[in-house]
Amino acid sequence: MPSQNSKGKGKSNAEPADDDDAYIDIDDTGPEGLKGADGGYTWEEEYKRSWDVIQEDASGSIQSSITGISAQQKRKRRLRDTSVVQRGIMRHMVLVLDQSEGMSTRDIHPTRIQASVTALEQFIGEFFDQNPISQLAMVATKDGLAERMSELSGNPRDHVDVLRNVALAGEPSLQNALELGMHTLRAAPVHGEREIVCVFGSLTTCDPGDIEQTLGALKQAGVRVSMVHLAAEVHVFKRICRETGGEFSVAVDGEGLKEALMESVPPPAAVAGGRAVAEMVQMGFAAKAVGAVPTPCACHHELGFAGFICPRCRSKVCTLPTECDVCGLALVEAPHLARSYRHLFPEENFVERGEGEEANGVCFGCGRGKAGFQCPRCKQNYCLECDIFIHETLHNCPGCTVSVFVAVAAVVVVGQSANPQADQATPQSTAPLRGMAMYGGYGGWHGDEYGCCDHCCDHCCCCCHHKVPEVTVHVIQPPPTYIYDVTQTACYTEHHDCCGCPYVCGPTCIPQGEVLAPCNAGRKVAIENKCHEGCGGKAKH
Amino acid sequence: MSEALESDASLLVVVLDINASAWARSALALDDALQQTIIFINAYLALKPSNQLVVLASTRQECRTLYPAEPNSPASSEDIRVYEQFRAADVAILSGVRALLSSASASADQAHDSDAEHSLISRALSKALCHINQMRSSTLDAVWPRVLVLSAGVDAAAEYISLMNGIFAAQRMGVLIDVCKAAGSGDSVFLQQAAEISGGVYLRVDARAGWSLLQTLLFSFLADHYTRRVLYLPGNERTDFRATCFCHKRIVDIGYVCSVCLSIFCRLAPVCSTCQTRFSIRSARAERPAANGVQSTARTISQQLSTTSTTSTLV
Numbered sequence: 001m002p003s004q005n006s007k008g009k010g011k012s013n014a015e016p017a018d019d020d021d022a023y024i025d026i027d028d029t030g031p032e033g034l035k036g037a038d039g040g041y042t043w044e045e046e047y048k049r050s051w052d053v054i055q056e057d058a059s060g061s062i063q064s065s066i067t068g069i070s071a072q073q074k075r076k077r078r079l080r081d082t083s084v085v086q087r088g089i090m091r092h093m094v095l096v097l098d099q100s101e102g103m104s105t106r107d108i109h110p111t112r113i114q115a116s117v118t119a120l121e122q123f124i125g126e127f128f129d130q131n132p133i134s135q136l137a138m139v140a141t142k143d144g145l146a147e148r149m150s151e152l153s154g155n156p157r158d159h160v161d162v163l164r165n166v167a168l169a170g171e172p173s174l175q176n177a178l179e180l181g182m183h184t185l186r187a188a189p190v191h192g193e194r195e196i197v198c199v200f201g202s203l204t205t206c207d208p209g210d211i212e213q214t215l216g217a218l219k220q221a222g223v224r225v226s227m228v229h230l231a232a233e234v235h236v237f238k239r240i241c242r243e244t245g246g247e248f249s250v251a252v253d254g255e256g257l258k259e260a261l262m263e264s265v266p267p268p269a270a271v272a273g274g275r276a277v278a279e280m281v282q283m284g285f286a287a288k289a290v291g292a293v294p295t296p297c298a299c300h301h302e303l304g305f306a307g308f309i310c311p312r313c314r315s316k317v318c319t320l321p322t323e324c325d326v327c328g329l330a331l332v333e334a335p336h337l338a339r340s341y342r343h344l345f346p347e348e349n350f351v352e353r354g355e356g357e358e359a360n361g362v363c364f365g366c367g368r369g370k371a372g373f374q375c376p377r378c379k380q381n382y383c384l385e386c387d388i389f390i391h392e393t394l395h396n397c398p399g400c401t402v403s404v405f406v407a408v409a410a411v412v413v414v415g416q417s418a419n420p421q422a423d424q425a426t427p428q429s430t431a432p433l434r435g436m437a438m439y440g441g442y443g444g445w446h447g448d449e450y451g452c453c454d455h456c457c458d459h460c461c462c463c464c465h466h467k468v469p470e471v472t473v474h475v476i477q478p479p480p481t482y483i484y485d486v487t488q489t490a491c492y493t494e495h496h497d498c499c500g501c502p503y504v505c506g507p508t509c510i511p512q513g514e515v516l517a518p519c520n521a522g523r524k525v526a527i528e529n530k531c532h533e534g535c536g537g538k539a540k541h
Numbered sequence: 542m543s544e545a546l547e548s549d550a551s552l553l554v555v556v557l558d559i560n561a562s563a564w565a566r567s568a569l570a571l572d573d574a575l576q577q578t579i580i581f582i583n584a585y586l587a588l589k590p591s592n593q594l595v596v597l598a599s600t601r602q603e604c605r606t607l608y609p610a611e612p613n614s615p616a617s618s619e620d621i622r623v624y625e626q627f628r629a630a631d632v633a634i635l636s637g638v639r640a641l642l643s644s645a646s647a648s649a650d651q652a653h654d655s656d657a658e659h660s661l662i663s664r665a666l667s668k669a670l671c672h673i674n675q676m677r678s679s680t681l682d683a684v685w686p687r688v689l690v691l692s693a694g695v696d697a698a699a700e701y702i703s704l705m706n707g708i709f710a711a712q713r714m715g716v717l718i719d720v721c722k723a724a725g726s727g728d729s730v731f732l733q734q735a736a737e738i739s740g741g742v743y744l745r746v747d748a749r750a751g752w753s754l755l756q757t758l759l760f761s762f763l764a765d766h767y768t769r770r771v772l773y774l775p776g777n778e779r780t781d782f783r784a785t786c787f788c789h790k791r792i793v794d795i796g797y798v799c800s801v802c803l804s805i806f807c808r809l810a811p812v813c814s815t816c817q818t819r820f821s822i823r824s825a826r827a828e829r830p831a832a833n834g835v836q837s838t839a840r841t842i843s844q845q846l847s848t849t850s851t852t853s854t855l856v
Contacts, residue, residue, distance in 0.1 A: 086801055129713070190821070191800035277821040280797040280809055285783040287794075311794035329795070333782040335738060337803045338705040344802060345702065365671030367606045368679075389674045390667075393713060396706040398604070398667035 071384060087267040088193030089340045090281070091134035092152060093127070094181035095120065095159070095197050099142040100172040102202035103230075108254055112201040112230050115254045117163050120199065123261040128156045130265050130343070132321055132336040134192075137184050138162060139177055143170035144206040146177040152184060154321050172200065174237070175207035175214050182214075182221055191279035194223045195246070197264050199257075200237065201230040211236060218244050224268065228260040245271065267343050284311045284329040286320060298325045342395040350375050350387050365390065365398055375399055545685050545766035550591035552676055552686040554669040555582065557598040557607075559638055560660040561645060563693040567724030568748035574723055577755035578691060579634060583627045584763060593684065595672045596634050599665040600645040601694075606668070607637030658725070660694035662732070663704040666718070670710055677714075685766040687717040687741065693724035696731045708735045717741040717769075719762050723754055734782070742774050787815060 056062055097120065103113040127136065138149035138159050149162040178196065185194040196218075218225060218240070226246035227237050233250050241248035247264075251257035286308035294303040297318040298310075307316035313327040321332040350373035361381070363369040369383025378399035382390065390397060557578065564571040586592055596608040610633040623631075666688065673686040688711065711718055720732040722745040736743035744761055746752045764772055786793045786807035796805045802816040812819050 089803060090800055278813070278818040279800050280806065280813075280820050281800050282795060283798050283805075284795050285793060287781070287783060334784040334805075335705065335708075335734065335782060337784070337798065337805070338702065339709055340803055341702045342706055362611070363671075363675075365668060366675035367609070367611070367672065368675055383675075385675055385678060386671045389671060393674070394667055394670055394706060394710040396663070396667050396703045396710075398664050398671060 086270040087343050088270050089131070089133065089267055089343065090189075090191060091131055091193040091195060091267055092137075092185055092188035093134065093193075093195040093197060093264075094137045094139055094184050095124075096139045096141060096146075096177045096181060096199070097149070097163075097166070098172045098198070098200040098202055099140045099166055099168050100170055100202045101168050102172070102204075104168055105201065105231075108230060108251075108257070113166060113168060115257060116199045116201070116230070117166060119254065119258045119261055120163060121160050122258060123265070124156050124159050126262065126265050128154070130339070131267060132339050133330070133332060134267075135188070137181075139180050139184070140166070141172040141174070141177040142168065144173045144176070144208075146173060146180040148180065148184070152187065154323070155319060171204060171206040172202045173207055174198075174200075174205040174240075175209060175211050178214050178218060178225065178240075182218060182223055185221070185223060189279070189281070190277045191281060193268060193270075194221065195264070195268070196223055196225045197261070198225070198227040198237075199230070199261070200227060200234075203231055203234055205236070211240075215240055215243060226264055228257060230257065267340075282329065284324065284331045285333065286310055286317065286331040289316070347391055347395055347397055348376055349391070350382060353381070543683075544770075546683070547767050549683045549685055549765075549767065550589060550593065551585075551765045552593045552595070552673060552684045553585055554595040554597065554672055554686070554688045556662070556665045556669055556688060556690045557596065557634075557638070558660045558662065558665075558691060558693045559598050559642065560601055560658060560694040561642060563658045563660070563695070563725050566726075567693065569724055569746075569754060574691070574754055575635070575638060577753075577758065579631050580755055581758040581763070582630055582634070584759060586626055586630065587624075588763070588765075591682075593676065594630060595669065595676075596630070596637075597665050597668055597672075598634075598638055598641055599661045600641055601660055602645055603641070604661050604664045604668055605637060605641055606672075608633040610637070658694045659697035659700075660692075661700075662690060662692065662694075663700040663707055666690070666704065666707040666711070666735075670707060670714065670716065673714065673716055686714070687719060687766070689719045689721065689762055690732060690735075692720055692722050692729055692732055695725060695727075696729050701731065704731050704735070708738050711735075711739045717766070720744070721746060721754075721757060721762060724748075737782075744775065 056065070097116060099113070103111070103116070105112050108115040124136065127134070133154070135152045135154045136150075136156075136159055137152040140147050140149050150159050153159070177198065181196040185196075188194055223244060224246040225240050225244045227241050227248050229237060229248070229250050231250070233248070238248040240246075247260075249260040249263070251260050288306065289309045290306045292305075294305050295307070295316060296303050297307055298315040299317045299319070299322060302318065304318060307318050308320055308331065309316055310324040310327060310329060310331055312329045313324060315324060315326040317324060317331060321330070321336050323330055352373055353371075361371060363371045363383035363386050364380040365382050365386035369385050371381030371383055373382045373384065373387045374380070375382065375397050378397060380397070380399035555578070557575075559571065561571075564574070582594065582596070586594060594608060595606065598605055598607050608630050610629075669688050673688075677684065677686070708718065716739060718732075718735045718739040719741040720729070720736045720743045722729060722732070722743070728743075728745055733743050735741070742761055744757055746754050746757050748754070761774055764774070781792075783792050783794065784796060784805045785791065786796055787804045788806050788808075788810075791807055793805065793807045796807055797809055798805055799813040799816065799818060799820075801818045802813060804813055804815040806814075810820075
């Protein structure tokens with residue numbers, strides 16, 4: 001089944017609809033969005049038999065057929081964005097991992113959470129490899145709460161370590177996670193890019209307030225939100241991604257998840273007129289020192305002979321790049337800066353030479369493969385293997401010599417122009433939301449338990465008496481045809497004894513004191529009323 | 542990546558820098574250096590029958606693969622007294638260098654400028670990595686790749702980014718870059734970094750002080766991945782990774798880095814001289830205040846700096 005990337009589908013726009021439709025703003029509105037190539041709905045299409053694609057050749061071997069298919073897949077990955085634009089090199093990213101019970105589903109081998117952890121470990125390694133002067137933090141969401149797994153830091157070890165012990169519980173809360181992420185990013189300097197990347201497996205979210213306000217705050221703070229969903233396209237998730245300028249994608253298997261995450265590795269193009277401000281950043285170039293006796297480092301308090309000395313406060317840190325724990329100076333080495341140059345001057349895509357043209361002998365790079373691709377600048381020919389290697393690992397054409405200063409000058413000219421994606425990033429005007437019912441696929445936080453429809457409304461089972469529709473995961477859901485009683489919307493945020501609505505600690509402080517509130521299972525428990533952020537504590541049962 | 546075993550084969554890519562003007566000033570003649578290198582290469586091939594070899598040569602103008610030779614190259618007379626693999630490598634290297642030098646001297650008249658001693662090490666390194674990548678993907682056996690750069694020329698500043706890209710790719714692929722500076726005065730800072738980052742060895746052979754190139758090659762660069770774990774190789778003094786500022790070419794401890802193009806400066810400036818970005822004012826750091834506030838700050842600062850044209854356009 002192909003990955004349902006949000007980019008692939010037609011543009012959806014909330015057209016002024018009549019009253020019935022105003023509350024069900026399913027994405028891909030209009031029948032076109034859900035229709036396949038031959039005009040029918042996706043679920044009406046004939047089942048594709050993938051094994052029919054493989055054909056035996058004259059000698060009865062399927063080798064050539066398989067080679068052809070894998071070459072096609074490689075070529076698809078080959079083409080990249082190579083425009084020389086200004087990019088946010090110093091990035092601050094919060095990774096949000098859904099740790100709800102929905103992540104224990106086994107549709108992605110071995111389980112969604114295991115696959116996500118593996119993919120995230122690879123992502124973290126790759127992220128710091130390509131963005132050495134960037135920082136990452138991790139946030140988990142479960143039980144309707146968001147909690148911080150790791151602080152903003154530039155050391156991949158800090159983040160990979162916390163992924164070892166992941167426990168699943170309850171429902172996720174997108175709003176809490178975003179608020180916490182936003183709060184974490186508030187500490188980031190103004191010249192840095194601010195991003196939130198979420199991995200979600202749950203179709204539902206359990207939020208304390210109006211997600212619209214969070215969305216507004218995200219936009220104001222200039223935070224890009226990207227999301228990889230492991231099940232299906234959910235409108236609210238997609239809308240948040242679209243309006244903040246991020247990417248939403250659905251991963252149908254482990255490979256798709258990795259690929260979708262890796263999309264976030266290269267630094268994003270800076271949006272003209274965006275929030276990020278150019279600044280001169282003070283950085284210390286720490287020199288390595290080896291002492292005669294082991295001394296503790298300022299960062300981990302571990303004894304060691306070697307270390308790097310902060311040029312401002314002379315304290316010792318054990319790894320670079322980092323921020324000095326004593327004086328806060330960013331400590332780097334010159335090669336760390338050099339590592340980011342590849343994003344500023346990306347290598348151009350090679351041009352594929354047609355079958356008719358005479359291929360110019362062997363590959364210029366490895367001297368072995370059949371040359372089928374040409375560098376537009378130096379006109380040397382390369383094989384597919386070298387082409388992919390040059391663009392994914394080396395970032396450097398062996399035939400070209402680039403003058404640094406020419407390339408820098410190129411950044412100046414083009415970098416000032418607006419990013420073509422900027423237009424898409426601008427918020428699209430939508431009708432004001434009334435309650436939560438605008439969102440398709442929102443709410444239904446205890447649908448499994450009570451048999452409430454999972455994707456149609458935010459009401460509790462007692463409030464909406466719908467039959468449970470058949471929900472096929474991995475397929476964009478057809479627009480529901482039922483009509484809601486919108487007067488019941490308030491049920492979501494108010495506390496109803498009848499159904500055990502969620503009452504979770506929100507991002508704002510609520511008064512101290514004991515309040516009885518039902519937990520997700522419907523039992524009444526006392527909440528210690530502290531918010532996550534402002535006053536430092538967390539809501540506990 | 543797992544550890545190297547004793548039985549694992551190596552893949553050695555030798556990059557010969559045969560820049561004629563650099564070798565002309567060297568105490569060691571290019572002929573002698575080539576002969577000694579060929580002895581080293583033969584020793585490498587003799588170590589293990591499964592050892593693989595690629596030889597690249599680079600001049601100021603171009604970079605060519607000498608060995609394995611292209612299949613259509615003319616076969617030389619066979620000599621049954623020499624081991625076939627040695628002969629093939631020796632003939633390919635010598636004839637390749639000769640052809641490259643003659644083509645280089647033909648075009649040398651056009652270039653009599655100061656950078657005659659620059660050689661295209663970054664191109665050669667990129668090509669070497671392409672070779673390694675191709676060989677890795679075409680075999681299932683464990684092959685441990687390394688690159689030996691026999692360097693003679695001087696660093697070309699324009700090569701910095703491409704060379705750094707190559708170094709990082711090598712680091713990621715687990716390729717050691719060994720550097721033997723066989724000719725030329727002074728060390729190559731770029732190649733020192735290459736050896737340091739990739740975990741290889743950097744050594745400078747000073748022929749005037751009586752160093753022997755062959756001895757250095759055999760003793761320090763012949764060891765494969767497996768052997769290197771138990772050897773303490775010379776030449777691993779820590780390289781200085783401090784940066785040089787773009788404005789005065791001074792080595793800086795604490796520098797200011799442009800957040801857009803990552804240029805390094807030794808003092809604060811209102812405009813980045815590399816990418817012409819105008820920087821925001823530091824007092825506007827916390828949060829973007831109302832436009833009035835910034836303008837007034839800009840005005841005060843511009844009065845303080847008494848520069849009119851640049852700073853007033855800051856907002």
